[in-house]
Amino acid sequence: MSNYDVIIIGGGPGGYVCAIRCAQLGLKTACVEGRGALGGTCLNVGCIPSKALLHATELYHEATENFTKMGLMGKSPSVDFKKMLEYKQGVIDGNTQGIEFLFKKNKVDYLKGWGSIRSATEVMVDGELYHTKNIVIATGSEPSTLPGVDVDEKIVVTSTGALELPKVPKRMVVIGAGVIGLEMGSVYARLGSDVTVVEYLDVITPGMDADVAKQFQKILKKQGLKFVLGAAVQGVKSTKTKATVTYKLKKDESEASLDADVVLVATGRRPYTSGLGLEDVNIEVSERGQVKIDAHWQTNVKGIYAIGDVIEGPMLAHKAEDEGVAVAETIAGQAGHVNYDVIPGVVYTAPEVASVGMTEEQLKAEGRAYKVGKFPFLANGRAKANFATEGFVKLLADSATDRILGCHVIGPSAGDLIHEVCVAMEFGASAEDLARTCHAHPTFSEAMREAAMACGDGAIHA
Ligand code: NAI
Helix, strand or coil: CCEEEEEEECCCHHHHHHHHHHHHCCCCEEEEECCCCCCHHHHHHCHHHHHHHHHHHHHHHHHHHHCHHHCCCCCCCCCCHHHHHHHHHHHHHHHHHHHHHHHHHHCCEEEECCEEEEECCEEEECCEEEEEEEEEECCCEEECCCCCCCCCCCCEECHHHHCCCCCCCCEEEEECCCHHHHHHHHHHHHCCCEEEEECCCCCCCCCCCHHHHHHHHHHHHHCCCEEECCEEEEEEEECCCCEEEEEEECCCCCEEEEEECEEEECCCEEECCCCCCCCCCCCCECCCCCECCCCCCECCCCCEEECHHHCCCCCCHHHHHHHHHHHHHHHCCCCCCCCCCCCCEEECCCCEEEEEECCHHHHHHCCCCEEEEEEEHHHCHHHHHCCCCCCEEEEEEECCCCEEEEEEEEECCHHHHHHHHHHHHHCCCEHHHHHCCCCCCCCCCHHHHHHHHHCCCCCCCC
């Protein structure tokens, strides 16, 4: 029996980051992972593989659409999907092995197997009992499917199966216009699939600033994605080669159906806690299955903490990572902290969509006095040169104090651009602070500055 200061259950972005930080702070640490590779959903079947496919298909699209416009002549590339999947697997392997290396470097013990909690100080892994002063639950989430929909990961798939299709489907129906549906839907649309997205609500990406969501849908439509909004999926019937999705339109209760070679179910994720033994130690969970925590990520059982997708809040790798660091620091006797008001969200489509802070709808609902500074990428020189003029930056600031309250970007490199506003918000900056910061020319980031200027006397180039 080994003795640890901390055992972390789950080796995803929350768990492995927490483990490394614990070790850095001098705690004897082990991380339990049962999937055979570190990195969790994000590295193995989520963020990283999907980004590899997004990157490859975006370059393919760039080559077929824009190369000749720039005088780059010659044969257009064709798609070898098998090879593309091999490239994706190589990216996964490189990253997961990187974490194993970091574990060794930081002297974190990697316990291979599925862990279960036996008591506040004991974790069982593969029949072996380990003793510990603290436990961190970082077991993440799993796809939550719909009643009447049986996933076989071949014809009816979740994001996991969508990353492993044997060939590019002719027709794909995506259920759910959330982040997964739109990222994977646009990958397959670029590869030539006829993609239809069926969404329950009347808008795509619920929760996103409405201006941005509207523009986003327009751009995706132009890229060939079809949308059926206000449609509740009733069920999916599948054979060995195809599937039929039936849905009911909310406006008139009429029923309709769509045939597809592959159906992607992207209707959200739920906390993953099965086999963890939460009931045995009486750890409280919410009605939605989320592990309940206090302000320091501690569950109702002293010494047992929880972070990431398994607790409340956005299911984002970087939110889990920040919580991992904060819990490690808390266990080490420091003041761990996460600023939940400044957590960026990015949709990695082309163009990217990124946001941080409050949306205009949230500000309205709270009756706040705010001003809006908007700047289109059409007026940005670099965007023009790069065929990336679709989209805009929208900055929201307090009317009285000029303090930045939120920012929403749809356009080139939005996922990178957003971070200057994250830093600004962390420092309590005003729109004028951003507007008075010199931004290099010619860069996309000038659009951020111009949106900040638009909150004041006005942008220069629009
Ligand atoms: P989501 O919650 O973002 O979107 C699910 C969508 O499905 C919603 O728009 C919902 O209205 C719709 N829906 C639910 N039931 C339906 C029905 N019966 N018929 C039609 N539509 C229905 O969930 P998603 O896209 O599956 O993502 C899961 C989680 O993973 C999210 O929390 C997301 O933030 C995270 N994620 C984040 C990524 C990123 O940050 N780039 C990438 C991929 C996932």
